[in-house]
Amino acid sequence: MKNRFGWFFVSAWLLLLAGCAGVATKPSTIPTPSGTQPRQPSEGAIIEPVPKSAMSGNRAVIVLLDRAQTDNESGQREAAGASLERALRIEPRNPWLWLELAQVRLAQGQYAQAITLARKSNSFAGRQHRVQAENWQVIGQARVAQGDSAGAEQAFKLSAKLAQQAKAEADHNSGFNFQ
Amino acid sequence: MTSASPLRKKSRFNFKLPGNAVRLVALLLLLGLSGYIYYLDVTIREAFEGRKFALPARVYGRALEVYPGLKLTREQFVGEFKSIGYHENPQPDEAATYKNTLNGIEFTTRDFVFGDGPQPLQHLRIEFADGKVSLLQQRGSKDVDLPLLRMEPPLIGGIYPGHNEDRELVRLSEVPKPLIDALIATEDRKFYTHWGIDPRGIARALYKTVTGQRIEGGSTLTQQLVKNFLLTSERTLSRKAKEVLMALLLEMHYSKDEILETYLNEIFLGQDANRAIHGFGLASYFYFDRPLDRLGPQEIATLVGMVKGPTVYDPRKHPELALKRRNVVLQEMVSQNVITQAQFVAARQKPLGVVQRAPAGTSPYPAFLQFVHHQLERDYREEDLRSEGLRIFTTLDPFVQHQAEEALKSRLAEIEKARKFAANTLEGAVVVSSTQTGEIQAMVGGRDARYAGYNRAIDAQRQIGSLAKPIVYLTALENPNRYTLITPLDDSPLVWRQPSTTDWKPQNYDRQFHGQVQLRTALAHSYNVATARMGIELGVEHILDKLPLYGIERRPPPFASSLLGAFELSPIEVAQLYQTFADGGFRTPLRAIRAIVTAEGTPLQRYPLNVEPVAAPAPVYLLTAALQGVVREGTAQSLINWLPAEMNVAGKTGTTDDLRDSWFAGYTGDRVAVVWVGRDDNKPSGLTGASGAMTVWGEMMKNIQPEPLQPAMPEEIEMVNVDPVSGLRYDEGCKAGMLLPFIKGSAPAETSPCGASSAKPDAKPGVKQDTGKKNWFQRLFN
Numbered sequence: 001m002k003n004r005f006g007w008f009f010v011s012a013w014l015l016l017l018a019g020c021a022g023v024a025t026k027p028s029t030i031p032t033p034s035g036t037q038p039r040q041p042s043e044g045a046i047i048e049p050v051p052k053s054a055m056s057g058n059r060a061v062i063v064l065l066d067r068a069q070t071d072n073e074s075g076q077r078e079a080a081g082a083s084l085e086r087a088l089r090i091e092p093r094n095p096w097l098w099l100e101l102a103q104v105r106l107a108q109g110q111y112a113q114a115i116t117l118a119r120k121s122n123s124f125a126g127r128q129h130r131v132q133a134e135n136w137q138v139i140g141q142a143r144v145a146q147g148d149s150a151g152a153e154q155a156f157k158l159s160a161k162l163a164q165q166a167k168a169e170a171d172h173n174s175g176f177n178f179q
Numbered sequence: 180m181t182s183a184s185p186l187r188k189k190s191r192f193n194f195k196l197p198g199n200a201v202r203l204v205a206l207l208l209l210l211g212l213s214g215y216i217y218y219l220d221v222t223i224r225e226a227f228e229g230r231k232f233a234l235p236a237r238v239y240g241r242a243l244e245v246y247p248g249l250k251l252t253r254e255q256f257v258g259e260f261k262s263i264g265y266h267e268n269p270q271p272d273e274a275a276t277y278k279n280t281l282n283g284i285e286f287t288t289r290d291f292v293f294g295d296g297p298q299p300l301q302h303l304r305i306e307f308a309d310g311k312v313s314l315l316q317q318r319g320s321k322d323v324d325l326p327l328l329r330m331e332p333p334l335i336g337g338i339y340p341g342h343n344e345d346r347e348l349v350r351l352s353e354v355p356k357p358l359i360d361a362l363i364a365t366e367d368r369k370f371y372t373h374w375g376i377d378p379r380g381i382a383r384a385l386y387k388t389v390t391g392q393r394i395e396g397g398s399t400l401t402q403q404l405v406k407n408f409l410l411t412s413e414r415t416l417s418r419k420a421k422e423v424l425m426a427l428l429l430e431m432h433y434s435k436d437e438i439l440e441t442y443l444n445e446i447f448l449g450q451d452a453n454r455a456i457h458g459f460g461l462a463s464y465f466y467f468d469r470p471l472d473r474l475g476p477q478e479i480a481t482l483v484g485m486v487k488g489p490t491v492y493d494p495r496k497h498p499e500l501a502l503k504r505r506n507v508v509l510q511e512m513v514s515q516n517v518i519t520q521a522q523f524v525a526a527r528q529k530p531l532g533v534v535q536r537a538p539a540g541t542s543p544y545p546a547f548l549q550f551v552h553h554q555l556e557r558d559y560r561e562e563d564l565r566s567e568g569l570r571i572f573t574t575l576d577p578f579v580q581h582q583a584e585e586a587l588k589s590r591l592a593e594i595e596k597a598r599k600f601a602a603n604t605l606e607g608a609v610v611v612s613s614t615q616t617g618e619i620q621a622m623v624g625g626r627d628a629r630y631a632g633y634n635r636a637i638d639a640q641r642q643i644g645s646l647a648k649p650i651v652y653l654t655a656l657e658n659p660n661r662y663t664l665i666t667p668l669d670d671s672p673l674v675w676r677q678p679s680t681t682d683w684k685p686q687n688y689d690r691q692f693h694g695q696v697q698l699r700t701a702l703a704h705s706y707n708v709a710t711a712r713m714g715i716e717l718g719v720e721h722i723l724d725k726l727p728l729y730g731i732e733r734r735p736p737p738f739a740s741s742l743l744g745a746f747e748l749s750p751i752e753v754a755q756l757y758q759t760f761a762d763g764g765f766r767t768p769l770r771a772i773r774a775i776v777t778a779e780g781t782p783l784q785r786y787p788l789n790v791e792p793v794a795a796p797a798p799v800y801l802l803t804a805a806l807q808g809v810v811r812e813g814t815a816q817s818l819i820n821w822l823p824a825e826m827n828v829a830g831k832t833g834t835t836d837d838l839r840d841s842w843f844a845g846y847t848g849d850r851v852a853v854v855w856v857g858r859d860d861n862k863p864s865g866l867t868g869a870s871g872a873m874t875v876w877g878e879m880m881k882n883i884q885p886e887p888l889q890p891a892m893p894e895e896i897e898m899v900n901v902d903p904v905s906g907l908r909y910d911e912g913c914k915a916g917m918l919l920p921f922i923k924g925s926a927p928a929e930t931s932p933c934g935a936s937s938a939k940p941d942a943k944p945g946v947k948q949d950t951g952k953k954n955w956f957q958r959l960f961n
Contacts, residue, residue, distance in 0.1 A: 059326035060246030079295050081787055082774070085616070086329075088788075090244060092615035092849065093891070101788070116765070116790045123763055123796055123891050 050130060055096035061087045068100060077108045095125040095135075102138045111142040118142075129169065133162035216424065223425040224432060226408040227441060234348055234568030234778055235339040238542070238551055239332035240575040241620075241773075242293070245305065246327045249312045250884065255578060256284060256305065262333040262577045264468055273473075274300050282306040285318065291331040294572050294774035294782055298329065333577055336542025338552060338564045339454060347460035348568070348778075351440040355472055357517050358459065359439070361483045364515040365508050367400045370439070375401040375430035376423050384419070401426040403486075404442045448482065448489050466494060468534045476518050477526035480508040481533075494533045502531055545631030546624030547575050550751075551771050553637075558784065568778030573771050574618035579883055583609040583621040583852075584628040586879035591626050591856065594874070598865060605864060607856040607875060608635035610754040611883075614851055616788055617758055617767030622751075633859075640747040641840045641855060645705045645868070646833035647744035649760060649802055650729070651714040652702050654722045656798040659925035662713075664699040664801055665906040670709035675739050683739055685711045688834070697906065699919075702805045703813025705832065707743050714742035728793040730755040730766055744833060753844050754853040760802055761829070761846035763890060764794035796893040797922045803829045803890050804920050806845070814869055815843070821877025827888040830876070832868025839863050841871030848886030852876055892920070899926040907931035 052062045064087035071080035084101045091097060098121035106114035118135040125131045140155030243259050245251065260277055265286065268276035277286035283306035290300050304322065306314035317323045339345050363370050369377060377399050398406065405425045409418075429438060447455060448462040456465050459482055463471045467478050474482075484504035485492045494501035506527055513523040542548040551573055555564055563569070591605045603626075611621040624634035633639075655662040670693040675683040685707045687693070693706060701709040714722055719739050726734070735746035748756075751769065759766045767790050775783045806829035809815050814832045822828055830845025841856040841864055856871040857864045864871065900909045900916045906927060909916040913933035 058246065058248065060244070063327045078782070078785055078787075082295055082785060085773075085788055086244065088616060089613070089618075090246070092613070113789065116792055119792060120763075120765055120790055123765075123893065126891065 050096070056087075056091060056094055058091060061091050061094070061097070064090075065097075065100065068104070072104055072107065077104050080104050093124045095121040095128060095131045097121075098124065099131055099134055099138070102135065106138055106142055106145075109145070111145050114142045115139050129162045130166035133159045133166055135159075136162060216428070219421065219425050220428045220432075223405065223408065223428055227429065227433065234566060235337040235345055236555075236564045236567070236569040236571055237334060238336045238338065238548060238571045238573055240335045240544075240573060240577055241618075242332040242572075243330040244327065245312060245315060245330060247312050247315050247324075250310060251307070251312050252310055253279075253284065253307050256307075258578065258581075259330060259333075260286070263331050264464075266468070272302060280304075282308070283314065288328075289331055292570075292776070292780040293329070294570075294776045294785070297780070301328070303328065332572060335544050335573070335575055335577075336548040337454075338555070344455045344457045345451075345461055346444055346457040347464060348444055349440075349458065349460035349471060351436055351443070353472065354443055354459065355474070355479065357476060357512070358471065358474075358479045358483065359443075360515065360517040361479055361508060361512045362400070362443075362486070364511045364517060365483055366403070366486060367398075370400050371435055373399060373401075375399060375426035375428075381419075381423065398422075399426065400442050401429055401438055404438065404445060405429065407445050407447060446486060448485055449493060450490075466533050475526065475529070476512065476522055477505065477509065477529045478532060480512060480526065481505045481531060484508045494531045495535075498531055498533075505531070542631070543629060544575060544580060544622070545629065546634045546636055547573070547580070547619070547622040547771065549624075549631070549634050550619070550622060550637060554772055555775075569783065570776045570778070570780075572773045572776070574613075574620060574773060575622075575771070576620040579611050579850075580621040580623070582879050582882040583611055583623045586875050586882065587623055587854070588626050588628070590875045590878050594866070594871065600865065604858060605856060605866075605871075606635060606859050607854065607872070608639060608750045609852065609854050609875065609879065610636050610750050611850055611852040611879075612754055612758060612769055614758070614761045614846060614849055615767075617762075617769050618773075619754075619769055619771045620850070622771075635855065636750045638749065639855065639857075640749055641842075641857060642744060642746065642835040643748050643753060643842060644744040644833035644835040644840060645707075646753055646756075646831055646842050646844050647742065647746070648702060648705065648710050649806065649831060650725060650756075651710055651717070651722055651742050652698070652805060653760070653794060653798055653802045654717050654725060655698065655713055656801045656922075657795065659798075659922035662698060663921055663925050664697070664805060664919050665901060665903075665927070666698045667695040667906070668698055668701045668706075668709040668713055670694060670696050670701065670706050670712075673708050673712050675711070675715060677738060680738060685740075685743060699805045699808050700813075703808040703811075705809075705814050711739055711742055715739055728766070729759045730768065744835070750853050750855045753842070753855075754851060757844045757846060757853065758851050759793060760799060760806070761851045763796045763893075764792060764799040766791045766793045796891075797895040800890055800893055800896055801920055801922070803888075806831055807888070810845070815845070815873055817869060818873060818877050821874075821881045825887055826885065828880075829888055830873075832873055834867040834869075837863045838865050838867060841866040841873075842868050843872040843876045845876060846888065847880065848888045850880075850883070850885050852880065854879075895922050896920045897923050897926065901927060902931050905931060909933055 052065055055065065056062055064083045068080040068083040068087070071077075071083060081101060081104050084097055084104065088094070088097050088101070098117055102114045102117035102121060105111075105117060115138070118138040122132055122135050125135070136155045136159035140152045140159060143149075143152035143155055240262075245256075257277075257279075263275070265275045265277050267278065269278060270276075271278040271285050271287055274287055274289040277284050283304065285302075285304050288298075288301050288303065291298050302318040303325070304314070304316045304318050305312060315325045315328060317325050337345055367373075367377070380398070402422050405422050409422070444458040444460065446459070447457055448459070449456040449465060451465065456462055460471055462482055462485070463469060463474055463478075466482070467474060481494055481501060481504075484501065484507065485494075487504065491497060492501045492504045509518070509523055509526055512518045513520060518526070551571065552564075555571070559569075587607045587609055591607055592602075594600070595602055595605055606625055607623075608625065609621060609623040610619065612619050622636045624630075624636050625632075656664075670687070672692055673685055675685075677683065687707050688705065692708060693704075696704075696706060696709055698713075700706075701713075719742060720737060723735055723737065723741060731748065731752055733746075733748070733752070735741040738745070755766075755769050758769065767788065770786055770788075772786045774785045777783050807827055809832070810818050810828045810830050811824070815828075815830050818828060818830070826847060828845055828847055830843060833840065833842030833844070839857055839861055842854070844851075844853045846852070854872040854875045856866060856875060866872075897920070898918045899921050900911075900913060900918055901907065902909055902915075903917040908927045908930045910930055910933050915933055
């Protein structure tokens with residue numbers, strides 16, 4: 001009888017351990033396309049996902065973004081990339097699309113390409129601090145993977161600064177929004 | 180006679196054991212025969228197995244993406260329908276049909292398997308307003324708005340197996356029953372019961388041969404298939420014997436259905452320039468532009484009739500003979516109860532109904548297809564390309580391609596006429612790509628765009644002249660402490676001594692020297708001397724070292740003259756060079772292929788977008804501003820005759836010694852294009868960049884309707900109001916002056932009171948002035 005209870009506790013303890021390990025080994029830098037879940041920049045401020053309607057005014061582009069996201073979530077990176085390229089043919093200067101593509105390349109482990117695409121997104125971003133903040137996140141994560149921790153730190157700092165600016169702007173704008 | 184006795188002796192000796200000798204001979208014969216049969220067996224099985232799967236690679240152009248708001252006219256859309264083989268039909272509910280309505284078009288798409296999965300047939304409605312798509316709907320009991328539609332891509336060519344055989348594979352189950360019945364009724368009524376041969380037919384053929392008549396007929400479908408495999412047309416008895424043996428062997432190994440299916444896909448049914456049409460599946464498209472299952476009895480009869488003689492009964496070349504033969508087949512069909520009497524009467528009265536399409540050779544776009552093939556050869560074995568039925572999705576845009584072809588053809592003819600040149604002495608090439616993705620949308624290899632020969636877009640190596648100058652200017656602008664757009668350059672006489680070459684004394688095109696000129700002016704007017712002097716100061720090697728970054732792998736000679744383009748490149752290489760300038764310093768390798776999919780629809784390979792930062796965005800932004808100056812006020816001013824100033828096109832003319840080569844390379848908001856015009860014999864063409872290539876570029880772009888160029892301004896750039904003459908900064912709020920971009924910190928610090936300057940620019944006594952007056956001269960000559 002005693003033995004049986006002993007087994008019970010040991011098994012429960014093992015299960016608990018396994019559960020913790022599962023959480024702990026989950027890579028903290030799994031990139032997800034923006035809009036799927038809140039992103040956590042290094043400063044700790046949670047950024048709300050950007051609604052797709054803010055990424056493009058063209059429904060065709062949004063359809064393709066949705067499709068890319070579904071493919072990316074199911075690990076179909078190549079297909080996600082293909083849909084994003086289709087969207088880019090429609091809106092080649094949309095920084096959000098370049099950012100999404102950068103995130104797919106990051107997930108594929110193509111770090112140099114991810115950095116370049118994020119930079120390209122930045123070149124089209126103008127004063128859109130939100131997309132710039134996300135681009136620097138991608139650059140930071142890619143640099144971590146490349147072993148450039150100093151460069152990564154710099155990128156994360158810049159990202160946080162831009163995110164705060166974006167947040168301030170958003171708050172400012174919503175202050176005028178009485179609806 | 181003397182030799183007879185030993186022989187007899189021998190034979191007498193052999194006579195003692197007659198059975199043995201006969202057995203030996205018989206055994207040897209049998210061995211030889213079985214060896215031969217075994218050889219035939221292996222041969223025919225290899226042919227059968229191999230041929231069953233020899234499918235050419237199919238090459239598709241880009242699929243048009245349609246969505247509300249897209250810039251597209253009804254005419255353009257109908258053009259797209261033509262390129263993907265849609266037909267007008269008052270009831271557009273069948274696949275690939277359309278009907279014009281008051282505001283738009285109703286149509287039905289086909290099922291199509293894309294690189295990322297299948298897309299089913301859809302019934303749709305589209306409307307247009309103000310040159311744009313205003314509505315896109317799915318037609319049904321309730322109409323539903325559709326945000327995005329991907330049309331089927333146009334088939335633009337194939338990469339065919341040996342002997343340029345093309346086929347469209349059909350499964351036996353997909354072949355309409357009347358076709359099979361008609362074929363068996365006319366060609367081989369005992370097909371399902373014989374062993375591969377028809378003894379009576381053979382006997383008849385043998386009799387005719389023996390009596391000296393033509394060898395003919397008596398072939399079963401199996402024999403015909405064997406004959407097609409052997410690919411010889413000799414008519415000898417031994418070949419006939421071989422054919423019979425092989426037919427028997429084939430029947431031993433394969434079922435009737437397998438043989439019939441292979442026959443339906445294998446039989447030769449016509450010739451399209453150098454492409455051989457094999458099988459009923461492809462023949463149906465080739466003659467009627469429809470799949471087999473949509474053919475009427477009379478069309479089935481036409482195809483079946485052609486089996487007897489594809490050349491003699493070619494419905495395009497010999498319509499009367501084809502019609503007669505068709506009606507014979509129809510008669511057979513009715514007598515074998517394949518069709519009813521009523522169907523027979525109706526079918527007999529119908530015309531042949533062959534689509535009158537000019538045979539297009541292997542592809543209407545040979546230059547582009549050649550480029551695709553070269554790219555594929557790097558990654559695939561030639562035999563796989565020719566036999567695995569790969570589906571290759573490319574970037575070609577038939578609309579852009581058409582505009583490029585037409586502009587080159589019409590402009591060259593007009594130039595020859597206006598300048599009284601002998602007709603067809605000028606040649607040219609065009610490459611158009613998309614700025615941000617590097618996709619090649621059009622490639623024209625010569626003014627006869629259908630000719631699959633010398634592809635000037637890739638193979639013509641010509642001196643690029645002033646097209647090289649932006650490399651020098653970009654290198655200069657990368658040093659904002661030394662060079663800005665208004666830095667004065669010295670355009671006075673220059674002698675350059677370099678070991679192992681003679682002294683170099685560059686001249687300007689107008690044979691004048693212009694003293695001090697601003698950097699932007701020197702590029703706008705393409706001054707050689709000022710450019711050469713600046714380039715030498717920057718270092719010739721240093722500048723040429725940058726070429727690989729921009730995708731130019733060839734190394735020009737290390738001479739100062741290389742700075743002025745005294746080296747050869749092909750139009751596609753120039754396009755790659757300007758792509759980087761157009762894309763803000765990001766190099767995207769030019770691509771012609773997007774994806775490759777297996778015959779079954781499984782993705783095999785993608786050629787994803789690849790971007791590399793090779794030049795800092797800020798100097799590239801300045802270079803683009805300077806290249807916009809070339810069009811606004813420099814050597815390419817007359818582009819205004821084709822494109823409005825608001826397009827803000829950036830571009831550069833190029834002219835080589837004795838007017839041998841005329842170049843224009845430029846970009847809009849969405850496209851980069853390069854045009855070369857010259858003569859194949861490298862004799863002077865009599866054209867400058869502006870009077871030749873630029874006019875082709877302008878004509879083409881006018882019809883493509885590009886997006887205006889508004890490069891994204893990098894953070895390091897600020898706009899400063901300067902006095903265009905003195906180069907001094909104007910006070911804040913001054914309305915006069917010119918807004919020019921500067922890398923932050925490099926703009927002039929010294930200010931000038933508003934409107935103070937009235938002096939001529941770059942004034943220097945005794946030197947020809949760079950004034951507006953000379954512009955007509957510039958316009959005319961470079």
